[in-house]
Amino acid sequence: GIQVEQSPPDLILQEGANSTLRCNFSDSVNNLQWFHQNPWGQLINLFYIPSGTKQNGRLSATTVATERYSLLYISSSQTTDSGVYFCAGLSGNTPLVFGKGTRLSVIA
Amino acid sequence: DAGVTQSPTHLIKTRGQHVTLRCSPISGHKSVSWYQQVLGQGPQFIFQYYEKEERGRGNFPDRFSARQFPNYSSELNVNALLLGDSALYLCASSPLVMNTGELFFGEGSRLTVL
Numbered sequence: 240g241i242q243v244e245q246s247p248p249d250l251i252l253q254e255g256a257n258s259t260l261r262c263n264f265s266d267s268v269n270n271l272q273w274f275h276q277n278p279w280g281q282l283i284n285l286f287y288i289p290s291g292t293k294q295n296g297r298l299s300a301t302t303v304a305t306e307r308y309s310l311l312y313i314s315s316s317q318t319t320d321s322g323v324y325f326c327a328g329l330s331g332n333t334p335l336v337f338g339k340g341t342r343l344s345v346i347a
Numbered sequence: 348d349a350g351v352t353q354s355p356t357h358l359i360k361t362r363g364q365h366v367t368l369r370c371s372p373i374s375g376h377k378s379v380s381w382y383q384q385v386l387g388q389g390p391q392f393i394f395q396y397y398e399k400e401e402r403g404r405g406n407f408p409d410r411f412s413a414r415q416f417p418n419y420s421s422e423l424n425v426n427a428l429l430l431g432d433s434a435l436y437l438c439a440s441s442p443l444v445m446n447t448g449e450l451f452f453g454e455g456s457r458l459t460v461l
Contacts, residue, residue, distance in 0.1 A: 327390075337389030338389055
């Protein structure tokens with residue numbers, strides 16, 4: 240199956256700062272999702288983005304499928320953005336494979 | 348519309364016992380997948396079912412089994428529990444088989460094995 244690597248593993252931001260999270264994958268993907276895991280463990284869907292760019296409020300994501308990476312941008316961060324961000328991809332008939340996540344802490 | 352629902356939300360078992368976790372997918376979704384997430388790691392794929400048939404199995408021992416019912420709900424069973432089975436078990440549903448479409452996750456069942 241594919242390998243998914245996320246960076247950075249940990250990130251601390253001052254409230255109001257911007258950040259970029261990166262996801263590299265080892266093979267071409269036909270599904271790429273970004274999730275935010277809340278403190279209670281639920282995975283909240285942020286983007287379904289096998290390719291291209293999408294925006295939702297202060298969040299946006301870009302996937303460059305030919306270069307096998309995806310970026311998640313968080314602008315004007317808020318304390319409620321804290322948590323773990325996962326990207327996950329699948330290739331062919333493989334199941335969705337998750338990275339190890341980026342743990343984001345936003346400090347007031 | 349209701350999202351993916353899982354039960355129970357928390358449970359505590361002792362080594363050697365058996366556990367059954369339940370999942371109801373989003374209405375209209377025919378595919379259910381199970382994932383295990385241990386502390387500090389990303390979720391790991393266990394099973395996928397589509398139209399009541401197993402369509403994929405991850406690298407887990409035979410103590411793990413699952414099934415899907417005619418109403419598309421699903422059960423995950425784990426026999427002879429080990430301490431290492433302590434984890435958050437997540438269920439995901441999607442409208443199609445695993446390699447198409449977006450997956451939506453439930454809140455999870457947090458299992459502690461003592």
